[in-house]
Amino acid sequence: MFESLSQRLSATVNRLRGRGRLTEENIRESLREVRIALLEADVALPVVQALVERVKARAVGQEVLKSLTPGQALVKVVSDELTALMGTVNTELNLAATPPAVVLMAGLQGAGKTTTVAKLARFLTERKKKKVMVVSCDVYRPAAIEQLRTLAGQVGVKFFPSEAGQDPVEIARNAVAAARREVVDVLLVDTAGRLHVDAAMMAEIKALHAAIAPVETLFVVDSMTGQDAANTAKAFSEALPLTGVVLTKTDGDARGGAALSVRYVTGRPIKFLGAGEKTDALEPFHPDRVAQRILGMGDVLSLVEEVERKVDQEKAQKLAEKVIKGKRFDLNDMRDQLEQMTNMGGLAGLMDKLPGVSSLPDSVKSKVNDGEIKRMIAIIQSMTRKERRHPDLLNGSRRARVARGSGTQPADVNRLLKQYMQMEKMMSKLSKGGSKGLLRQMRGAMRGMGGMGGGLPPMR
Amino acid sequence: MLKFWKKKPAETAPPAPAAGQPATEVVHDLDAAGLEREPLGEALAETPAPADTAAEHERFRAPPPAEPARRGWRERLSGSAFARGLSALFVRHPKLDDELLDELETTLITADVGVEASTALVEGLRKRMHKREFADAGALLAALRQELVAQLGPVQRPLDISGHRPFVVLTVGINGVGKTTTIGKLARRWRDEGRQVILAAGDTFRAAAVEQLKTWGARNQVPVIAQGQDADAASVIFDALQAARSRGADVLVADTAGRLHTQGGLMDELSKIARVLKKLDPEAPHEVLMVIDGTTGQNAVSQVRQFRQIVGVTGLVVTKLDGTAKGGVVFALAREFGLPIRFVGLGEQATDLRAFDAEAYVDGLLPAGLGGHD
Numbered sequence: 080m081f082e083s084l085s086q087r088l089s090a091t092v093n094r095l096r097g098r099g100r101l102t103e104e105n106i107r108e109s110l111r112e113v114r115i116a117l118l119e120a121d122v123a124l125p126v127v128q129a130l131v132e133r134v135k136a137r138a139v140g141q142e143v144l145k146s147l148t149p150g151q152a153l154v155k156v157v158s159d160e161l162t163a164l165m166g167t168v169n170t171e172l173n174l175a176a177t178p179p180a181v182v183l184m185a186g187l188q189g190a191g192k193t194t195t196v197a198k199l200a201r202f203l204t205e206r207k208k209k210k211v212m213v214v215s216c217d218v219y220r221p222a223a224i225e226q227l228r229t230l231a232g233q234v235g236v237k238f239f240p241s242e243a244g245q246d247p248v249e250i251a252r253n254a255v256a257a258a259r260r261e262v263v264d265v266l267l268v269d270t271a272g273r274l275h276v277d278a279a280m281m282a283e284i285k286a287l288h289a290a291i292a293p294v295e296t297l298f299v300v301d302s303m304t305g306q307d308a309a310n311t312a313k314a315f316s317e318a319l320p321l322t323g324v325v326l327t328k329t330d331g332d333a334r335g336g337a338a339l340s341v342r343y344v345t346g347r348p349i350k351f352l353g354a355g356e357k358t359d360a361l362e363p364f365h366p367d368r369v370a371q372r373i374l375g376m377g378d379v380l381s382l383v384e385e386v387e388r389k390v391d392q393e394k395a396q397k398l399a400e401k402v403i404k405g406k407r408f409d410l411n412d413m414r415d416q417l418e419q420m421t422n423m424g425g426l427a428g429l430m431d432k433l434p435g436v437s438s439l440p441d442s443v444k445s446k447v448n449d450g451e452i453k454r455m456i457a458i459i460q461s462m463t464r465k466e467r468r469h470p471d472l473l474n475g476s477r478r479a480r481v482a483r484g485s486g487t488q489p490a491d492v493n494r495l496l497k498q499y500m501q502m503e504k505m506m507s508k509l510s511k512g513g514s515k516g517l518l519r520q521m522r523g524a525m526r527g528m529g530g531m532g533g534g535l536p537p538m539r
Numbered sequence: 540m541l542k543f544w545k546k547k548p549a550e551t552a553p554p555a556p557a558a559g560q561p562a563t564e565v566v567h568d569l570d571a572a573g574l575e576r577e578p579l580g581e582a583l584a585e586t587p588a589p590a591d592t593a594a595e596h597e598r599f600r601a602p603p604p605a606e607p608a609r610r611g612w613r614e615r616l617s618g619s620a621f622a623r624g625l626s627a628l629f630v631r632h633p634k635l636d637d638e639l640l641d642e643l644e645t646t647l648i649t650a651d652v653g654v655e656a657s658t659a660l661v662e663g664l665r666k667r668m669h670k671r672e673f674a675d676a677g678a679l680l681a682a683l684r685q686e687l688v689a690q691l692g693p694v695q696r697p698l699d700i701s702g703h704r705p706f707v708v709l710t711v712g713i714n715g716v717g718k719t720t721t722i723g724k725l726a727r728r729w730r731d732e733g734r735q736v737i738l739a740a741g742d743t744f745r746a747a748a749v750e751q752l753k754t755w756g757a758r759n760q761v762p763v764i765a766q767g768q769d770a771d772a773a774s775v776i777f778d779a780l781q782a783a784r785s786r787g788a789d790v791l792v793a794d795t796a797g798r799l800h801t802q803g804g805l806m807d808e809l810s811k812i813a814r815v816l817k818k819l820d821p822e823a824p825h826e827v828l829m830v831i832d833g834t835t836g837q838n839a840v841s842q843v844r845q846f847r848q849i850v851g852v853t854g855l856v857v858t859k860l861d862g863t864a865k866g867g868v869v870f871a872l873a874r875e876f877g878l879p880i881r882f883v884g885l886g887e888q889a890t891d892l893r894a895f896d897a898e899a900y901v902d903g904l905l906p907a908g909l910g911g912h913d
Contacts, residue, residue, distance in 0.1 A: 118654045121836030124645060188859065188887075189715025189832060219887070221723075221754030226747035229768070233746070274862040301715065305651035305836025307864035328714060331799045333838035356744070356802075 106138050106153065113157055120334030123309030126164075126343040134160050164339060165366035170323065170348035172203075176294040179212070179258035179266040183291065184325075185284055185315060186299035188272030191327035191353055193223065195299050196269045197230035198353060198361035199325075204236055205359075209264040214239035214254035216247035216287060217271035227269055234358050237263060247271070247283060251291045268293065275314030288319055297350065299325045300341050308337040312344040321345055326364065327353035342366075394419065408506035410467040413499055414459045417452050454487060458495050461485035470499060635676050640665055643683060650904050651836050652867035656874070660686060684901055690870055691897035696879035698826060698854055700729070705737070705783040705791045707816060707823040709776075711809060711846055712830035714797030717858035717884055719748060721830050722792050723755030724884065724892035730759055734789035739779030740765035741772045741812065744796035752794055759889065762786075772796065772808060773815040780819050793824070800845035809850045827852045828881065833859040833866035840871050847876060858884030861891070865904045 110131050117127045137156045174180040182199070184192045196213055203209040213231050217223035224241055231238035239254040251268055258266040268291065273280035288296060298321045300308060315321065324341050329352045342349055349364045398412055459467060461484035466472050473481070473496065482489045640661050647657035664683060673679040700706040708725070710718050719742065726736045738756050740763055742748035749765045756763035764779035776793045783791040795812065798805035816823040829852040831839050846852050857866050860883050869880060880895040 115654050118648060119837060121651075121838070124649050187834065187862070189717055191715055194714075220720075220751070221758075222747040222750035225750045226745070229746035274859075276862055301832070301834070303713075303832070303835045303838040303842075305834060305838075305864065305868065306649045307651070307834045307862065308836075310863040311834070328799060330801060331713065331838065332801050332841055333836070336836065356798075356805075 103139055106135075109153065110135055110138070117336065117339075121303075121305045121308070121336035121340075123306050123336070123340035123344070125309055126340045129343065130160055130164060130339075161339075162366070164343055166342065166348050167366060169363045169365050170350055171363070172295055172350060173322070174203075174207075174209070174265060174294065179255065179263045180295070181255060181258075181266045181268060181291050181293040182295040182297060183268045183270065183288060183293040183319075184297050184299055185270055185319060185321075186272060187274060187301070187311060188220075190272060190299045190301045191325075192272065192299045193217070193227050193230065193269050194358075195297075195325050195327060195351070195353055195361070196227065196267045197234050197358050199351070200231065200236040200267055201234040201358045202351075202361050203265050204234065210237075210262070211265045211267065212237040212239055212254070212258045212261070212263040213267045213269065214250060215241055215269045216250050217269060218243045218245060218247055218250075219271045223269075223271065230358065237261065239266075248286050248290045251287055255291050275311050275318075281314070281318050285318055295322045296320060297323050297325050298341070298345065298347070299327060300337060302326045302329045302335050302337050302352075303331055303333040304337040304340075306340075308340040309344050312341040316345040316347070321347050323347050323350040325349070325351045325353065330354040330360070408503045410459050410462065410470050410499060413502060414456055414467075417456050417459075420452055421456075454485070454491065455495055457485040458482075458487055458492055470496060635668055635673055635679055637665070639676055639679070640668070643680075646905065647867065650865035650867035652904075653837055653871050656870055680905070684905060687870070687901040687904070688897050691873055691880075691900060693877060694855075694869075694873045694880045695895055695897045696881075697894050698828075698879075698881040700734070700790055700826070703820075703822065703825050705780070705788045706825050707780060707783075707820065708790065708792045708826045708828055709795065709812065709816070709824035709850070710793060710828050710830060711795050711850060711852070712797060713799050713832075713842055714745075716797065716830045716832040716835075718742070718797060718830045719751050719755065719794055720887070721828075721856050721858060721882070721884055721892065722752065722794050723759065724889055725792055725882075726755060726761045727759045727889040728892060729790050730761055735787070736761045736790045736792065737779060737783045737786065737788045738763045739776045739791060739793040741776045741779075741794045742796040743768060743770045743772050743775060748794070748796065755889075773812045776812055777815050777819065780816060780823065784819070800842045806845065806849045809846075813850050826854055826881075828854050828856055829878075830856045830858055831866075831868075831872075833857045833884070834862065834864040835866075835868060837868060837871065839868040840875060843872055843876055843878070847878070852878060854879050854881040856880075856882045856884065856892075857895070860903075861885045867904060869900075 113134070114127055114131050117130065118124065122130075134153075134156050137160075138153055172182070184196055186192050193215070200211045200213050203211050213227060213236055215224040215227040217227075218241070224243065228238050228240070239250075239257050241250040241254075247270070254266060254268065268287075270284055270287065271280070273284065275281065296319050298312065298315050298319075300312065304311070312324075324345060324347055326335070326338050326341075326349050329335065338349060349366065352362045352364050354360050354362055394415055398408075398415070401408070401412070458481060461481045462473070462477075466477065466481075473492075478489050478492045478496075482492045485492075643664070644657050644661040647660060648654060652660075660683065663686070664679060667673065667682065668679060673682065700708070710722055712718050722738060726738055729736050736759075738752055738761055740749040740752045742752070743766070746768070749767060753763045753765065755761075764775065764782050766775045766778070772795060776795075779793060780791055782788075793812075795809060796805070798809070800806065813824060813827070827850050829843060829846050831842065835842070843852065843855070855869075855872065855878050857869060857880060860866055872878065873880075882892050883895050883900070885891045885893060
């Protein structure tokens with residue numbers, strides 16, 4: 080499912096990469112797509128709107144439009160904003176309190192609070208070497224207390240017994256006292272699931288919070304939650320001073336937009352991820368990784384790096400020198416560049432590495448092949464050496480001959496020459512501009528060319 | 540919030556007092572049932588709960604499906620949450636314009652209807668608006684409502700359990716969607732209809748799940764067949780079917796452990812349960828009821844797809860619609876799978892399970908979002 084979001088975003092990205100310049104028009108179009116992609120990942124609408132606003136503010140500014148690679152710059156802005164939204168580093172539980180450090184869990188029904196308590200108890204016992212006690216204040220759901228008792232037994236932590244008839248606040252108070260007596264480091268307090276619109280239950284958990292003054296109040300939320308995540312998170316964070324969020328059921332295939340919504344609405348860090356049935360399936364949350372997972376950017380960025388690595392630096396350098404010396408960029412140079420493209424595994428090979436491409440319909444995929452590049456090379460090779468060095472020689476009849484020789488139409492030859500002319504123009508500009516940043520600009524030139532070939536996906 | 544579905548205004552019905560004893564809780568249930576018993580009929584649209592306030596009663600009078608557009612919306616729904624939402628909208632957008640459409644789109648998206656579907660709906664309306672098909676904003680909204688109801692109409696097919704005896708219902712779903720609670724409510728519902736119900740505690744994985752079901756059984760005086768924690772789920776349910784046969788029960792409702800649809804091994808266990816049941820009754824399970832959390836977003840589609848593939852889901856229950864979530868993903872589900880939505884869960888009490896009603900549902904979907912989000 081993350082696939083689908085990344086697929087959309089990378090499609091947008093690719094289209095942008097194909098452009099030498101970005102206009103406000105195509106930025107707006109791309110942002111619209113980013114918006115849809117986020118919404119489809121179940122990021123709450125208000126959060127999406129805020130995010131898109133921020134990206135837009137930066138995108139129409141200098142930062143993107145004046146950049147050498149505007150498409151890439153826009154992608155970077157989106158990725159930056161997402162990461163900023165998610166936070167950058169893992170935030171640990173703050174247990175620096177006079178023991179017992181009390182941790183209160185809150186959330187809707189079925190979010191996974193009780194399971195999370197058990198997982199957290201095990202995590203704190205095994206990895207943090209804490210002495211942990213758990214208590215259930217869920218006097219409503221049948222057998223909820225029994226469930227925690229069983230789980231506490233499984234993970235080997237102390238269980239403070241409670242009964243369905245008791246007052247939750249009373250249970251919690253007694254548990255704190257017991258925890259203090261038994262010199263426990265951490266007391267985990269499980270609560271009943273409650274709807275944020277249920278005033279009586281929200282008042283109860285407020286009273287509970289006031290009575291035990293927890294150092295950590297964790298909001299447990301199902302990662303598959305849809306748009307409602309924002310409402311719920313807002314109501315809970317208004318009722319309780321939340322200190323963190325636990326995202327559960329992340330081993331499913333949800334796109335996890337709820338993570339973004341909750342993080343944005345509460346402003347609190349996501350501290351843990353629940354990712355499985357077993358009691359050890361709790362992971363500290365690393366926001367940067369998830370932001371990338373949601374964006375699907377990891378793959379795209381590494382692909383860009385790969386392209387950079389595989390470009391024949393030597394030939395590029397030679398060409399650069401040639402251009403600087405004021406010599407003309409000719410069709411031989413163009414052919415070298417085209418060959419480099421195929422050296423990188425061809426377009427089909429590159430495409431495979433793009434996230435989401437595998438799920439494209441075949442009709443789309445079949446349009447993307449290396450035929451176009453091969454044909455261009457064939458056209459160049461059908462020219463005489465003299466023609467390649469001096470493309471101006473190519474008059475109508477020569478062009479017709481070249482077309483026949485390469486098995487193409489004269490129109491194809493004309494198109495190639497037109498592309499050549501554009502590149503040549505760029506190169507001659509470069510030679511006047513000096514060598515600074517030349518390599519980078521050459522890459523830009525290649526990209527421009529790639530975008531022109533019919534149906535070619537833009538290359539960087 | 541689907542307020543009009545609630546049997547009482549929130550203030551008079553806190554789920555349970557903070558100091559609620561288990562005993563009083565049961566009594567509370569029975570009380571509610573006493574009030575509720577008559578209207579537990581199928582047609583939700585015509586059964587406002589007696590405990591409703593006059594206003595809530597009023598808002599619930601849905602029109603016959605044939606002529607929804609003509610009759611005045613405001614008139615019919617005056618005083619309702621929907622009407623309030625609408626009037627807020629009318630105040631802001633008394634005219635037919637693109638802004639009104641944008642707001643409708645927002646409402647649909649925030650209800651989890653999905654971007655694509657929402658956009659398609661709104662674009663359709665936009666076209667019709669430009670053709671001057673609508674006299675005013677009200678007509679446009681009526682058209683939208685009609686379209687939404689039409690989409691859900693085909694999946695409003697109540698569950699008929701009279702065809703077999705015992706009628707075997709297998710309940711499946713991911714973790715924490717409310718399977719066990721739904722079973723408790725189903726048991727109550729069918730028992731109140733005078734049927735003999737047996738429950739099978741097939742969730743042998745989650746701690747105390749068996750206990751939880753037994754509690755529901757005790758509350759409703761319905762027998763529960765269980766073997767205990769870590770028993771083989773298929774064998775528990777197999778035993779339960781045998782018991783149901785020998786006791787001549789009308790319905791067997793089997794619980795299963797929640798499992799994420801991405802976990803292959805656990806999903807296979809479900810198909811094993813279905814397979815084993817067929818040894819006793821080739822047609823069992825007669826209904827595979829998949830429970831979906833109403834707060835779930837677009838992921839519900841993936842969930843249903845997987846479960847349907849593995850155990851052949853034949854009906855859906857959408858739970859937790861008593862909060863602010865609207866479960867708009869049912870439109871996507873209806874479009875993609877066309878599986879009947881049998882029930883909706885609207886609270887924690889034993890009687891808070893209603894037959895799905897497309898019109899009531901759509902009325903709940905449209906209002907609260909309007910005016911609520913800016």
